Amino acid sequence: MSATNVVVLDNGGGLIKAGFGGERDPAAILPNCLYRSPASKKWLHPHPLPTTTSTDSAASEPDLTSAAVRRPFDRGYLINSDLQREIWSHLFSSILRINPTQSSLLVTEPLFTLPSIQRSLDELVFEDFNFRALYVADSPSLVHLYEASRRPDGLVSRAQCSLVVDCGFSFTHASPVFQNFTLNYGVKRIDLGGKALTNYLKELVSFRSVNVMEETFLIDDVKEKLCFVSLDVPRDLRLARESGRQNPFRCTYVLPDGITYTKGFVKYPERIHNYLALKDGNGGFPPVPEETKENMNPLEMAKLPQDRNRIDLSKNEFDLTNERFLVPEMMFHPANLGMNEAGLAECIVRAVNSCHPHLHPVLYESIILTGGSTLFPQFAERLEKELRPLVPDDYHVKITTQEDPILGVWRGGSLLASSPDFEAMCVTKSEYEEHGSARCRKRFFH
Amino acid sequence: MFASNRAPSSPLVTPCPPLAASEAPCISSRLSALLLFTSLFHLSPPPPSVLLLYFSLLQGRSIERNRDPFFLLSGWKVKKEMEDDGVRRMSSRTRKVASKMVAALASTDNRTQAAIARLDALENDNAGFEVADANNDDDEASLDDEEGYMQKKQSKGSKRKTRQAKALEARKAPRTFLELIHEANLESLPPHVPSYLRAAVGPPSSTSRRYFCTVCGFSASYTCVRCGMRFCSYRCQNVHNDTRCLKFVA
Numbered sequence: 277m278s279a280t281n282v283v284v285l286d287n288g289g290g291l292i293k294a295g296f297g298g299e300r301d302p303a304a305i306l307p308n309c310l311y312r313s314p315a316s317k318k319w320l321h322p323h324p325l326p327t328t329t330s331t332d333s334a335a336s337e338p339d340l341t342s343a344a345v346r347r348p349f350d351r352g353y354l355i356n357s358d359l360q361r362e363i364w365s366h367l368f369s370s371i372l373r374i375n376p377t378q379s380s381l382l383v384t385e386p387l388f389t390l391p392s393i394q395r396s397l398d399e400l401v402f403e404d405f406n407f408r409a410l411y412v413a414d415s416p417s418l419v420h421l422y423e424a425s426r427r428p429d430g431l432v433s434r435a436q437c438s439l440v441v442d443c444g445f446s447f448t449h450a451s452p453v454f455q456n457f458t459l460n461y462g463v464k465r466i467d468l469g470g471k472a473l474t475n476y477l478k479e480l481v482s483f484r485s486v487n488v489m490e491e492t493f494l495i496d497d498v499k500e501k502l503c504f505v506s507l508d509v510p511r512d513l514r515l516a517r518e519s520g521r522q523n524p525f526r527c528t529y530v531l532p533d534g535i536t537y538t539k540g541f542v543k544y545p546e547r548i549h550n551y552l553a554l555k556d557g558n559g560g561f562p563p564v565p566e567e568t569k570e571n572m573n574p575l576e577m578a579k580l581p582q583d584r585n586r587i588d589l590s591k592n593e594f595d596l597t598n599e600r601f602l603v604p605e606m607m608f609h610p611a612n613l614g615m616n617e618a619g620l621a622e623c624i625v626r627a628v629n630s631c632h633p634h635l636h637p638v639l640y641e642s643i644i645l646t647g648g649s650t651l652f653p654q655f656a657e658r659l660e661k662e663l664r665p666l667v668p669d670d671y672h673v674k675i676t677t678q679e680d681p682i683l684g685v686w687r688g689g690s691l692l693a694s695s696p697d698f699e700a701m702c703v704t705k706s707e708y709e710e711h712g713s714a715r716c717r718k719r720f721f722h
Numbered sequence: 723m724f725a726s727n728r729a730p731s732s733p734l735v736t737p738c739p740p741l742a743a744s745e746a747p748c749i750s751s752r753l754s755a756l757l758l759f760t761s762l763f764h765l766s767p768p769p770p771s772v773l774l775l776y777f778s779l780l781q782g783r784s785i786e787r788n789r790d791p792f793f794l795l796s797g798w799k800v801k802k803e804m805e806d807d808g809v810r811r812m813s814s815r816t817r818k819v820a821s822k823m824v825a826a827l828a829s830t831d832n833r834t835q836a837a838i839a840r841l842d843a844l845e846n847d848n849a850g851f852e853v854a855d856a857n858n859d860d861d862e863a864s865l866d867d868e869e870g871y872m873q874k875k876q877s878k879g880s881k882r883k884t885r886q887a888k889a890l891e892a893r894k895a896p897r898t899f900l901e902l903i904h905e906a907n908l909e910s911l912p913p914h915v916p917s918y919l920r921a922a923v924g925p926p927s928s929t930s931r932r933y934f935c936t937v938c939g940f941s942a943s944y945t946c947v948r949c950g951m952r953f954c955s956y957r958c959q960n961v962h963n964d965t966r967c968l969k970f971v972a
Contacts, residue, residue, distance in 0.1 A: 309847075345847050350899040388918040390906045449921075460916040464923040472844040479843070480939065483966070492847070509932075513940055598939040611931040613844075614837050618926040626923060 282693040283374060283407075284382045286415075286686040287360075289349040290445030290470055290648070291325070293686040294367055297382065297693025302686050304371045308363060311343040311493075319346060321366045339538045340493040341531075351467070352386050352446030357396045361404055368405070380409035380702055382693050384685060387414050387449065387463055391714065398713040402705050409702035411692075412720050416440040416451035416458045418688030419646050423676070425691060431642050432676075437635060438642040439628060441620070442685075443607065443649035445470040448620065450627035452639055464627040466617055468607055470649045474499055476613070477603045485594035486531065494540050498529050498596070499603065501542055504551065504653040506601035507661065515554075516598040524550040525600055531592040543593065551600075552653075604652045608662060621662035640667055643675045646684040650677065832968065833950030937961045 282297035288308060295302030310319040322340075348359040368374055381401055385394070394412075401410050419440045424433035432438045437454045451463040478495050481488050488495055506512040516525050528543040542548060605612065608619045618626070628639045645656060656675050667673050678684040692698060703716040908917045935942040935954035942952035946959070949968050953959045 347847055351845065353899050353902075355897065355899055355902065388916070388921055390902055390918070392902060392906070450923075461914075463916070463921050465921045466923050471847075475844045475846070479840075483936065484938070490848075510941075517940060602934065602939060609926075609931070611926050611929075612934065613841070615841060616925045618923050622927060623923045 281379045282382055282698065283368075283372070283376075283379050284686060284689040284693050286384045286689060287354070288384075288445060288685075289347070289352050291682065292363070292367065293683060294372055295686065295690065296372075297690050297698075299690055300687070302683060302690075304367065305682070306363075306367060306371065308349065308360075309345045309347045310359065310363065311340065311345050313339065314342050314344070321363065324371060339532075339534065341534065341538070342490045343493065344490070345492055349446065352444070352469075353389060353393055354385075354397060355393065357400050361400055364400075364405065376405040376407050379407060380411070380699070381407045382411045382413060382689050382698075384415050384418065384689060385412050386446075387416075387451065387458065387460065391717075394717055395713045398708065398716070402708050407705065409699070409704045410708070411698070411702045412717075413689060413692065414458055415442055415646075415685045416449070416453045416463075417456050418685050418692060419644060419678070420453040420688070421456060422684060422688035422691055423644055423678070431638070432644070435638045435642065437638050438644050439624065439639045440644050440646060441624060441650075443469065443620075443645070443647040445648065448607065448623070448647070448649070450620075450624045452627055452631050452635070454631075454635065459631060462627050462630040464623045464630075466607070466610065466620065466623050468610055468615070468617070470496075470499075473503075473603055473606060473649065476606060477503070477599060480599045480603070481594055481596070484599075486592060488531075488594075494531070497540060500651070502527050502529065502548065502596055503600050503603050505604045505608075505655045505658045506551075507654060507658055509601070509605060512551075512554075512601055513598060523597060524554060526595055526597045527600065528593050528595050531594070533592060604649075604655070607649070608658065619662070620659060621666055624663060625666045637671045640671045641674045643673070645675060645677045646681045648682045650681050832948065836949050836951070836968075936966075 284295055284297050284302070286293040286302075290308060292304075292306045292308045293302040294304050294306065305325040307322045307325070309322065311322055312319045346359060348354055348356040348363065350356075354360055368376055383397070383401070385397065389397075397412075398410070401407050419442070420432070420438050423438065424430075424436070427433060436456070437452070440449075440451050440453055442449050442451070446469045448466040448469055449463055450465075452459045474492065474495050477499050478489055478491070481495070481498075512525070516523060527547055530541055530543050532538050532540050608621065610617045610619060624643065628636055631639065645659070650656075656677050660673060660675050663673055663675075680687075701719075703719060708716050903918065908919050911917055933942040933952045934940065935958050936951045937953055937958035940954050942954045944953055944959070945951070946953065946962060946967060951962060951967070953962050
């Protein structure tokens, strides 16, 4: 079996990243759900996200407003294997176009998966799709592998140890990894992820302006475009109260009306990054460059009103000021919401403290951030600012971000699949049929 | 809803004081507890012979094991049970049910109810309305008058069908993760084995927290006396009272 016959599947709660082993990028990134427009009765498969190599035009995108969503994952674990089977069969037949009976599969699973769920995954792979062989990996060890191989003389690969902070869709884990094994006893989990952030933003926007409680995909888009992490919350709250030009945060988002445009967009995209000027602490911000005609796209030019700072309610827009940084703030202080869980900085400290004391300095110096929810601007700086007071003085704190946090786990899996001794590590179908799921699982050590 | 038909909710939440207090088992308290237990799970009260047998068996048990059936009554499991009952009694038509309400009824305190409801709402996929299955959609399809007779017949037949179909559906519907966790019985593992529950990060080290006004989002100093939500100024308090004070609490 050559490396191209291995299908690498990063089965996440929000997005599935699928591709072939040995390649640099996955062939398809697909939302792991079925959606249904309120007009129709059928549950449809969403289109894969446009990858960097394809130049998909927006015209083929379906209308996703008010779509109801069914996910096979609940709180991060696969509970609905029927739904997952449908999604996978669509993925394998139409998007990847492979024949499962001739390929082996590398699939990722979250940590601490219950045995019943593991069993249902094994059944799905071997009995429904008839793959030839299976290897189940967990995300932190794959991330560690990828980062260690990227910098062969860095600390991560010399010490063979790192702390992987994975802020995903359903939850956030801080997992210490040593010699490519995740140290199970040291993993700490916060039950907040991209889904909770989106739901919180939906709640805030619905209370204050337009009711968007059913618009999951739309608010996902708002969150990704407009939210950022604030470095100094009291100062930013004070600034956000200002009106008009003095307010560096206010941004307007226009909802789609289904006729002229089906996707929402930010009204004045050049204002999104105004807050970055606050970094040097002077509280002011540079004058906004004059909006010339060339900077705006034709859509905006067509509807430019006289007084452009007024919200036009007939167009279904809403303003965001303090929500932009209060939503990611949840990850650092869940207690502000009323949740009885510690924030991200404390989670890291607790994860490190549950390991052997000799590992502490190495772990603090090799923190790797991965997962889609770390893509908020200024995330790493804020985390370092919060973490530094909690760490003893003589330890060095260094946080590395991956170049693509969403694909980080997949790339690690692709690397593992192309290693020469991969086939020896897999469980083949005949072994599964002979020994059953539980004994075969013991080979994977987690 | 469940809470209105059955015993008041407070005995469900407090962990079995009648059993804990008794060193020498008191038959009457056990009897009342047993009847409460059977009524919760919709079993008919057992005939007297079975009752006698049950109590003779009970004599030998320790207090710890007696607590077992009532373990289910504590904490989130109550919510789960009530959610199950709520789902079983609701029709299968698409209805915008505030699923927050079901969870919120578990505790008697308004403020905790509202807080719990808000936190649970962060985990749902579909923003608080139940999504009916595609194959049940034809129940609501018939609108014509000439099919009035057919509809009556259909409703009679479909009532029978839905009770059976509901039992089938409840069996093959995917179980939620909370049910699976409970079944896996992770507390019985020895303490050195890491598990899902032990991996949780736990409460924060300092109980100080910031409060934000629920209306405008800025720093809040005042609390609503009825529901416990925070607000920052008089104007925000007016908005809160008009629109959302106790909105999703019965």
